[in-house]
Amino acid sequence: MTETAKPIIQIQNVSKRFGKVTAVDNVSLDINAGEFFVLLGPSGCGKTTLLRMIAGFELPTEGRILIDGQDMAGIPPNKRPVNMVFQSYAVFPHMSVADNVAYGLKIAGVKGGEIKDRVAEALDLVKLGGFGERMPDQMSGGQRQRVALARSLVMRPKVLLLDEPLSALDAKLRAQMQFELSELQEKVGITFVTVTHDQDEALSMACRIGVINKGEVAQLATPSDLYEYPSNRFVADFVGSVNIFEGKLTLDEPDKAAVDCPGVGKIYLNHGVTGPHGADVWIALRPEKIYLHVPGEGKAVRAAAQDAPDGYNFARGKIKGMSYLGDITLFEIELESGARIRVSRPNLSRHDQEDFTWDDKVSMHWRADSPVVLLG
Amino acid sequence: MALFARTPVAPLEYSRTLWMRLWVGAVMVFLYAPLVVLMIFSFNDSKRNVVWRGFTTKYYEKALGNDQLVEALINSLTIAALATLASLVLGTLAAVLLWRFRFPWKGAIDGTISLPIIVPEICLGVAFLMFFAAVGWPTDLVWPFNLGAITIAHITFCFPFVTMVVRSRLASFNREQEEAAKDLGASEGQVFRDVLIPHIKPALVAGALLSFTLSLDDFVITYFTSGPDTITFPVKVYSMVRFSVTPEVNAASTLLIILTVILTFIALKALGVKAIAETH
Numbered sequence: 001m002t003e004t005a006k007p008i009i010q011i012q013n014v015s016k017r018f019g020k021v022t023a024v025d026n027v028s029l030d031i032n033a034g035e036f037f038v039l040l041g042p043s044g045c046g047k048t049t050l051l052r053m054i055a056g057f058e059l060p061t062e063g064r065i066l067i068d069g070q071d072m073a074g075i076p077p078n079k080r081p082v083n084m085v086f087q088s089y090a091v092f093p094h095m096s097v098a099d100n101v102a103y104g105l106k107i108a109g110v111k112g113g114e115i116k117d118r119v120a121e122a123l124d125l126v127k128l129g130g131f132g133e134r135m136p137d138q139m140s141g142g143q144r145q146r147v148a149l150a151r152s153l154v155m156r157p158k159v160l161l162l163d164e165p166l167s168a169l170d171a172k173l174r175a176q177m178q179f180e181l182s183e184l185q186e187k188v189g190i191t192f193v194t195v196t197h198d199q200d201e202a203l204s205m206a207c208r209i210g211v212i213n214k215g216e217v218a219q220l221a222t223p224s225d226l227y228e229y230p231s232n233r234f235v236a237d238f239v240g241s242v243n244i245f246e247g248k249l250t251l252d253e254p255d256k257a258a259v260d261c262p263g264v265g266k267i268y269l270n271h272g273v274t275g276p277h278g279a280d281v282w283i284a285l286r287p288e289k290i291y292l293h294v295p296g297e298g299k300a301v302r303a304a305a306q307d308a309p310d311g312y313n314f315a316r317g318k319i320k321g322m323s324y325l326g327d328i329t330l331f332e333i334e335l336e337s338g339a340r341i342r343v344s345r346p347n348l349s350r351h352d353q354e355d356f357t358w359d360d361k362v363s364m365h366w367r368a369d370s371p372v373v374l375l376g
Numbered sequence: 377m378a379l380f381a382r383t384p385v386a387p388l389e390y391s392r393t394l395w396m397r398l399w400v401g402a403v404m405v406f407l408y409a410p411l412v413v414l415m416i417f418s419f420n421d422s423k424r425n426v427v428w429r430g431f432t433t434k435y436y437e438k439a440l441g442n443d444q445l446v447e448a449l450i451n452s453l454t455i456a457a458l459a460t461l462a463s464l465v466l467g468t469l470a471a472v473l474l475w476r477f478r479f480p481w482k483g484a485i486d487g488t489i490s491l492p493i494i495v496p497e498i499c500l501g502v503a504f505l506m507f508f509a510a511v512g513w514p515t516d517l518v519w520p521f522n523l524g525a526i527t528i529a530h531i532t533f534c535f536p537f538v539t540m541v542v543r544s545r546l547a548s549f550n551r552e553q554e555e556a557a558k559d560l561g562a563s564e565g566q567v568f569r570d571v572l573i574p575h576i577k578p579a580l581v582a583g584a585l586l587s588f589t590l591s592l593d594d595f596v597i598t599y600f601t602s603g604p605d606t607i608t609f610p611v612k613v614y615s616m617v618r619f620s621v622t623p624e625v626n627a628a629s630t631l632l633i634i635l636t637v638i639l640t641f642i643a644l645k646a647l648g649v650k651a652i653a654e655t656h
């Protein structure tokens with residue numbers, strides 16, 4: 001992010017209520033020019049409502065939305081400098097692909113020759129060159145989405161809004177489109193604002209992600225910050241997979257901290273937390289940050305784990321569940337206390353999945369900088 | 377490939393079972409036998425038209441030479457065309473209004489809009505007779521204005537059909553298309569013209585066909601609203617039949633059937649039969 005980054009969309013204290021239901025609750029956030037911004041949240045969290053308010057299809061009950069410094073209050077959707085790609089794509093079925101893409105330009109009164117050039121350019125951009133004469137019902141879902149993309153991009157909007165753009169595509173195509181969308185965004189330099197409930201989609205495409213929960217912004221961060229430094233339990237749990245333990249903060253100094261978690265034991269950290277002493281906190285620990293060992297490797301484990309000033313993170317348990325996913329294997333391990341921990345282990349060689357099986361006794365360790373302490 | 381190879385009849389392949397074929401055949405006979413008889417006897421060389429006396433086309437010449445009959449036919453076609461046009465506009469607007477907006481008394485309007493379909497025609501006919509008499513509707517206008525009363529009556533019972541067909545089509549409209557058009561800069565009017573009308577086009581054709589045929593063969597309501605100089609085809613045929621059923625009536629009816637079939641065919645062709653089927 002450069003220092004000249006200036007907000008193209010400013011959402012200021014926006015709320016939206018449908019009768020008694022509050023869909024969006026006092027949201028304030030800035031979206032910078034040229035960035036790929038993703039609104040991520042579970043279904044019904046208000047993210048689509050927020051997007052539709054930017055497009056002008058819903059009006060905020062309170063607050064205001066500025067696009068490029070201009071207040072959008074009272075400006076209808078057809079006069080806003082944004083374009084939207086709809087979840088159903090909403091390609092006009094009675095028009096050819098070229099006519100679909102040309103529609104906005106025709107309405108805007110662009111001259112015929114220029115329309116032709118810009119339509120061809122837009123279709124090339126989404127890799128549909130030569131498909132202009134086709135009718136939408138002769139195209140696949142993925143192709144129709146490209147038509148919808150081209151139809152919006154051809155208008156050269158300041159912001160392109162995408163509502164769950166990949167939800168209707170199959171897994172392979174979705175992965176491919178994630179790359180293509182990022183690539184496209186870099187190429188055209190338009191600000192993209194995408195709504196999705198799919199964390200993979202958000203992490204892979206976004207410059208910044210706004211996680212929305214119950215109409216409020218739960219966290220606003222880059223993908224890696226969101227994953228590695230979640231600021232609350234909702235984000236930690238919603239983005240990626242996580243073990244969460246409840247505990248009490250018993251030690252909190254600038255260079256070390258410890259949390260006493262009933263059922264798991266003491267968890268050591270090599271940095272301070274700055275929370276009130278004795279407070280109830282939660283520990284979030286990602287499954288891939290836990291190392292799994294055969295018991296008896298004790299010494300090596302101890303050496304590896306010896307990175308916290310006051311102790312090391314270590315646990316023993318028994319494998320209660322296993323699921324082999326090819327690239328990784330997921331384990332569910334029951335500690336002596338009965339608590340369960342999820343651990344994922346990469347299958348680095350072709351026989352790694354044979355190392356452990358059900359009911360094996362195992363030991364685990366994790367580095368002192370892996371656990372995240374959550375105060376809320 | 378064996379000459380007598382027959383694939384066995386699949387469980388749901390009813391069209392290949394004997395009883396189904398017989399049944400379909402019986403239905404066809406029931407539906408079309410009267411029409412076929414009517415057409416055949418239009419070529420009958422007999423005044424009484426009860427027994428077959430030989431082939432002739434002279435009754436077609438006679439029918440086409442019957443000025444009153446031709447005038448009645450022209451009246452009927454004019455009324456049908458006008459009523460169809462007006463019903464399409466009115467019916468479509470009503471359908472869009474009921475589908476798109478919320479307003480006071482919507483439920484009541486929604487419920488009563490199809491009343492002209494439900495109310496027995498005879499009641500509607502009497503109602504129109506009394507209404508036009510009460511308002512003192514002029515009966516001595518020049519053609520085609522003398523058809524005004526009948527046309528208005530026809531519009532009344534035709535446009536609810538258009539509304540019904542268009543509404544059922546509107547139910548399948550994806551509102552995101554409307555939003556997409558607006559998002560691309562279209563005004564309400566442009567959305568209507570460029571997105572909504574193309575979507576309901578099959579319903580418009582179906583509605584037009586319905587209106588046209590309903591208007592063309594309406595007898596009861598027309599009988600009550602027609603003046604002395606405004607005879608329509610069905611009314612004229614009725615008055616001819618009252619004296620005797622001559623092959624001339626058959627010939628005229630056959631011509632009308634052919635005309636309707638051709639019109640329907642053109643309309644379906646213009647749109648593709650598939651689109652009509654999609655309406656429901």
